[in-house]
Amino acid sequence: xxxxxxxxxxxxxxxxxxxxxxxxxxxxxxxxxxxxxxxxxxxxxxxxxxxxxxxxxxxxxxxxxxxxxxxxxxxxxxxxxxxxxxxxxxxxxxxxxxxxxxxxxxxxxxxxxxxxxxxxxxxxxxxxxxxxxxxxxxxxxxxxxxxxxxxxxxxxxxxxxxxxxxxxxxxxxxxxxxxxxxxxxxxxxxxxxxxxxxxxxxxxxxxxxxxxxxxxxxxxxxxxxxx
Numbered sequence: 001x002x003x004x005x006x007x008x009x010x011x012x013x014x015x016x017x018x019x020x021x022x023x024x025x026x027x028x029x030x031x032x033x034x035x036x037x038x039x040x041x042x043x044x045x046x047x048x049x050x051x052x053x054x055x056x057x058x059x060x061x062x063x064x065x066x067x068x069x070x071x072x073x074x075x076x077x078x079x080x081x082x083x084x085x086x087x088x089x090x091x092x093x094x095x096x097x098x099x100x101x102x103x104x105x106x107x108x109x110x111x112x113x114x115x116x117x118x119x120x121x122x123x124x125x126x127x128x129x130x131x132x133x134x135x136x137x138x139x140x141x142x143x144x145x146x147x148x149x150x151x152x153x154x155x156x157x158x159x160x161x162x163x164x165x166x167x168x169x170x171x172x173x174x175x176x177x178x179x180x181x182x183x184x185x186x187x188x189x190x191x192x193x194x195x196x197x198x199x200x201x202x203x204x205x206x207x208x209x210x211x212x213x214x215x216x217x218x219x220x221x222x223x224x225x226x227x
Contacts, residue, residue, distance in 0.1 A: 001028045003066050003138060003169060004049065009058035011044055018044050019198035021058070024187060026138070031164045032171045033183035035209075035217045036190040041198060042173045043073055043142050045189065049171070050140045062138075069134035073142040073173075075127035077115045084111040087130045095133050102129045106155050120147040125156075132159065139163065141172040145179060157182060180217070181206050181224050188215045 004026040011018045018041030026032060026049075034042050047053040049060055050070035062068070077086050087099045103111060106125040115123065124147050131139065145153050153176060160170050161182075174180050186209045188201040202212040209215050210222035 001063075002026070003028045003063040004068075005061045006045075006049060007059050007061060009045075009048060009055040009060065011041065011048065011053075011056050017198055019189070022198075022200060023058075024200065024203070026169060026171060027185075028137070028169055029164060029167055030169055030184045031160060031182065032169070033180040033186045033206075034171060034173045035175075035180060035186060035188050036201075037192060037216055040189040040192070042189055046070070046140050046142050046171065046173060066138055067134070067136045068138040068140060069131045069136035071128055071131040071139075071141045071144055073146070075123070075130075077123065077127070079114075079116040082112050082114050083108060083118070083126050086115050086126055087133060089130075091133055099129060099133045102132050102159070105159055107152060121149060121152060124148060125152060128156070128159075132163070137168055139168060139170045141170065143173050143175065145174060145176045153178065177217075177221055177224050181221060188212070188217060190214075191216060 002025050006022060006024045009022045010020045036042050044053060048055050050068060052070060083103065084099065087103065088096060100111060106129055108122060108125055128144050144156060148156065157179060164170055180186065183206060186206055187203050188209055190201045191214050201214050202209055206221060206225060209218045210225055212218045
């Protein structure tokens with residue numbers, strides 16, 4: 001079932017056109033990877049889908065009753081709050097057991113630790129937990145594995161699979177191909193950054209992206225799919 005449509009969306013910053021006339025659909029229960037080289041406008045497109053930024057032209061149409069949660073590439077926190085306070089800020093108190101469960105699954109068991117003493121990877125995991133606490137059917141994640149160790153990436157993959165199996169939809173920007181190769185569906189934005197990008201090169205399964213000669217990421221993805 002289709003839950004969100006991006007319809008003829010365009011965005012320009014100054015004289016730099018990030019993308020022009022992009023259209024795509026997102027279906028319920030899919031894990032979708034958004035890929036492309038740096039400068040293709042991936043993060044901006046996610047912000048537009050999440051409602052954080054407005055497109056210059058076009059529109060994003062959500063299905064009725066579809067709630068979404070967004071994890072920014074660089075999450076913000078207050079230095080005087082601990083992990084649980086950060087995750088629960090603005091949330092209903094009834095969500096606390098769920099918040100603790102998600103934190104534990106992501107390997108953060110000291111919920112009273114202050115945010116300002118955590119490592120970069122721990123802060124990213126706490127931010128991910130904050131996003132996952134939201135009662136959302138559509139999760140939009142911008143590079144969630146940045147700063148994570150291999151074991152943390154495995155934890156994240158497990159949590160994302162659990163969410164999708166429960167009927168949620170995940171859209172994720174990732175450079176980690178171990179995450180991308182597990183996607184149900186991939187949107188390849190490019191083919192290059194800046195003036196050489198801004199179009200959808202290919203959409204399809206990881207195998208279909210790997211077979212696309214114009215996909216830069218597909219060239220690196222192909223060997224991983226043979227393992």
